[in-house]
Amino acid sequence: MRPNRRRCFVPNAAKTDLAGMTASAIAAAVSSGQIDAVGMVEAALVRIRERDQEFNSFTTVTEQRARLRAQAIDVKLTRGETVGPLAGVPFAVKNLFDIAGIPTLAGSKINRDNPPASRDATLIERLERAGAILLGALNMGEYAYDFTGENVHYGAARNPHDLDRMSGGSSSGSAVAVAGGLVPLSLGSDTNGSIRVPSSLCGIFGLKPTYGRLSRAGTFPFVASLDHLGPLARTVRDLALAYDIMQGFDADDPVCADRPVEPVTPLLEMGSEGLRVAVASDYLKCENAVVRSAVERVAAALNANREIEIPEARRARSAAFIVTATEGASLHLNRLRSRARDFDPAVRDRFLAGAIAPASLIVKAQKFRRWYRAQVLPLFETIDAILAPATPCTAPFIGQQTFTYGDVELPVRANLGLYTQPISFIGLPVVAAPVPFKPLPLGVQIIAAPWREDVALRLAHALESMGVAAATSPASQIETSLRTANGNRPTRGRGRSQNRI
């Protein structure tokens, strides 16, 4: 017999564990009547209210919409109707995704003046059709031109493992909200590493699919020829579940490939069997001992005994740098003319420089890109996946300008994407898998051939099953819970209050 769905039903045991529940577990609990969707949403809203003062991951909380969605799901369940594989799963999106009724900020002050979006982004529509419930929009680096998670307009999204440290960016809020237990699932974008860098620094799983796999319709662009969207979650199964639901052609995105849906979830249990894995050498071999240790641990678990060179990876990173600076600047040219003072100064100076760079170099970078692709793809004839670091260091402190790399100091802002840029430059699918080092986690990229997200996700799942990769609960999450339980207010309180609608 189902519980009374007109009342918020969350068993006490479930309530205390909600922050740790996966999307799969929530969907199973809601579908079977153990928890109702309204109760799930209310519990998530309480968590956001209590914890996000410190994390600063949400810019808008869509309370009313979420409650209405949850009520609708509970009504459907009461009637015995199907509710989808993500029934009652709370999720949130980087604030460059269109959410009907609110302006799409893309991390900027300028976009606040835009009219509200008239419809949701395609990927939000697809997740909600599967029963998921949107809880709001998440903080991000301005116009996605960021690896740090800092934002002069909305404040830095703070790393739940150490609130004084960077979350990574530009999908900063997307990683923080998941790592901090506010939602089990979020969506982000990745142009040069913006899903993989924050996933690494915050210790969660992130998937950057093949370029053209997931529709970008209804999202604010950055670099059209490099932009990808993808999910972030605390387990590989949740990544795969969301990814499977979001697949499929969309005529509203001219880059979206007309390919059949290729579900990965049923393949996860195949694990690493039969897959040949190598470790990237040369440019993609990190000088930092802790980073090398993370890659070695993953390589040992996957029997990756050979090294492989991704040819001209350093040059590929440079070419990606040029394409990003110039295409991004072109997108913002009119805003740079009319509202330059309203940009984040760090972002503005980069865009202005990109606007000035000679066009001949851009074409050359795009020609190199095709050459590079032609050299890299044959590597996948003899191997199925390549391992490489996701970031060159663990999370730097907020405001930190440089980090030590080998025996040199490198600027943080420009170099956190050192290892991610050469991979997204040719659109390869990647899972960032977190190695649960203490006190700070670190991600490893599992890189596969185009359209072989299944390979990267299977390997990540195998690592998770072995305990080599895991999204661990941050200490700050536990501390905040204890403070809240004791009736104390959080001590930091440096975040802004969210817009709750």
Next chain:
Amino acid sequence: MKSKTRKKPKSASSKRKALRLSKTRAGSSGATLVAEAARALGLPIDPAWEAGVTFNLQLIMRHAALVDEFALSDEAEPAPVFRA
């Protein structure tokens, strides 16, 4: 179009050439380039921003030098290909 790309040997002279390119275009004359290009494009650059913009242009040019020194054939197609 058949691919006829080839990799140019990374000679010391080509590296030096690339470095000169970087220095000439964005080094000593970087600030001038920024001011002139900004005027041509109608971009208002506050004098206080010039150092930051010049620094970032130099960074782009250093990356560009690395790509520029890599020889590709005349027939090499850019990655995005328009189809009618």
